[in-house]
Amino acid sequence: MQSTMQALAMSASRKNVSRNFKEAFARVLLNETGVTLSAGAVSQESMDRELQMALRLAGYSGDTVAGAADAGPPDESNKVGTWSDDAEELMKLVQQLGPRNPNLSSEQYLKPFFRHLCLPSLAIRELDDDVARFARLRFLDVSQNNLTCIDNVPPNLKYLKAYNNPISQISCKPTPSLCFLGLGYSKIGSDGLEQAARRFKNLLSLDLCFSEVANFQEVVTPLAPLPKLRHLCLAGSPVGVLPFYRVQVLRWLPQLHVLDGVAAADEEQADVQMLVASSAPLRQRPQTLRFGLQLQKLVGLRRLLEPVAEAILEERSKRAPAEEAAPPPEAEEQDDIVKACASGSLRLKLELPDGTWTETSEYRFRNLEELAAIRAAAGEGGPPPLDEIFLAGIGTPVKEPLYFDLDVGEEGSEVHGEVLQEDGLLRLARWLRKGLAVKFFFREAPPKAPEGEAAAAPPASEGAEGEEGENAAPAAPELPEEVELGGTVLALDVYLWRSGTDVAEEARAAGQLPESPAPWRLEVTDAQVALTKDFLQPGVQVPPMYSKAAKKFNKDDISLLSVVIELHAGDAPPLQEEPPPPTADPKAKAKAKKESPAGAIAISSHDHVHSHVA
DSSP states (O other): OOOHHHHHHHHHHHHTOOEEHHHHHHHHHHHHHOOOOBOOOOOHHHHHHHHHHHHHHHOOTTOOOTTGGGSOSOOGGGOOOSSOTTHHHHHHHHHHHOTTOTTTTBHHHHHHHOSEEEOOSSOEEEOOGGGGGOTTOOEEEOOSSOOOEEOOOOTTOOEEEOOSSOOOEEOSOOOTTOOEEEOOSSOOOHHHHHHHHHHOTTOSEEEOTTOOOOOHHHHHHHHTTOTTOOEEEOTTSGGGGSTTHHHHHHHHOTTOSEETTEEOOHHHHHHHHHHHHHTOOOOOOOSEEEEEEEEEEEEOHHHHHHHHHHHHHHHHHHSOGGGSOOOOGGGGGSOHHHHHHTTOEEEEEEEOTTSOEEEOOOEEOOOHHHHHHHHHHHOSSSOOTTSEEEOTTOOSTTSOOEEEEEEOOOTTOEETTEEOSSOHHHHHHHHHHHOEEEEEEEEOOOOOOOHHHHHHSOOTTTSOTTOOSTTSOOOOOOOOOOEEEEEEEEOOGGGGOOOSOOOOHHHHHHTSOOSSOSOEEEEEEEEEOEEGGGSSBTTBOOOOOHHHHGGGSOGGGOOEEEEEEEESOOSOOOOOOOOOOOOOOHHHHHHHHHHSOTTOOOOOTHHHHSOSOO
């Protein structure tokens, strides 16, 4: 059974309700305890007399009520929830005095009563000035609400959790008692961080994970004057992507003991001392970061091609027999996927941080004759043709490596002749959280021109430019349209949570940091590619838990992409040439053809030629 707090949260979500803190507290109090807040004054003397009266009526301590031992299990429907650590004590008072007792329901009594409150997911839009009436409150959790600003906080609060709120400003009065502030997954940037540092000068722990802080200066300048700050979390924020992030922050905030949940190691402390000794200034933010993608291989391509192959063969069967040439002999030995897709091509498209899509060069499938030779050379027991392909030779359309200089300048700055309309580093961080979307497209081999037309066509050098009539060269056949096969999302959020130093031994020997760290290298070997029809909605695909899910599927039922990804990439390695297919022994080919049963699936050499990761 769902709790009262969960029911309230679901109700607020369905109705799109927006409340201030006072309204949310009153609603939770009524639903959890049955007490309706009143504005009346409280008489402590009268309340004490009523409690004594209730104690006498219920029996003194040590008295046993007849039949109590056989009363059975407690009523779970009245179980105290997790909305406050003080709820159990309050419920005892409610049982003794009743929910309508004027003293107990008085705001003057109830609001100073609480030391601990959890009010998440209640569509709270503001912390109004009523918050100040909770004078004894030490812990407040208002996560997953609609707060955009911290307007007020209880005067003696020590712990404030406001995660998953679109908070960007902090305008409350200074609160020296606050020692923990959690504003993760918010819109806090340079202004909000500076406002927090001025109002909460005794912070011990500050959590700004997945915020919008994007510069070293935005971190160091406001936080350096906080002498008690020991824990700081900026993981997931744009600033964490900058070169030498950890050592820079630890160098300029020496009071920190833990950064992003990881204690400063001895190695990092030595690197900090190196920066101190070299008097190196605080690093400025670069205008570009280099990103590289090295495709490796795709296993299980046939699963992606199967729906397309069915459509191609069906379309071919509808053509008039006169229009369709007799299939070559080697086609009779191949399965439907090879017949439909041989000599076709595969192309990938990648979504970049600015939302644009870039395409790769084509990967051309082998023709039927080559596939037949590969089959004969491979023999029995291997994977079928067009199931595992080598992608390390794919680059840009002009055959350059897939390496990009990403614009990460500040909003309004000019990078590559373009004025950025938003902060480039913030845009990059959002992209890393979302992941790199990759889509696969297939193009069928263009139809061959009839032999008569090809023979009648004169050489290109013989025809005059723009010549028409009988001597004009025949028009090239129209290319078939590309068909989307499927796609995947490569998780890149690991780049947003760095746990170690990026300082190499060469930099330590030189006594100073280089311009860029060694490439942040990520090897992905099991990115599952989903068919387009399996996308949650057009253009949106959520990858499953690969390592666990793959064990539950037959190898033939999944498609896996292997890539190497680099952030802060250096020089791009050259594209690799695909190894030539093995040549078949004519005697072995004849023997295999003789022994192979009718309908046997052909084998591709891609399994043993391209199974390595370059």
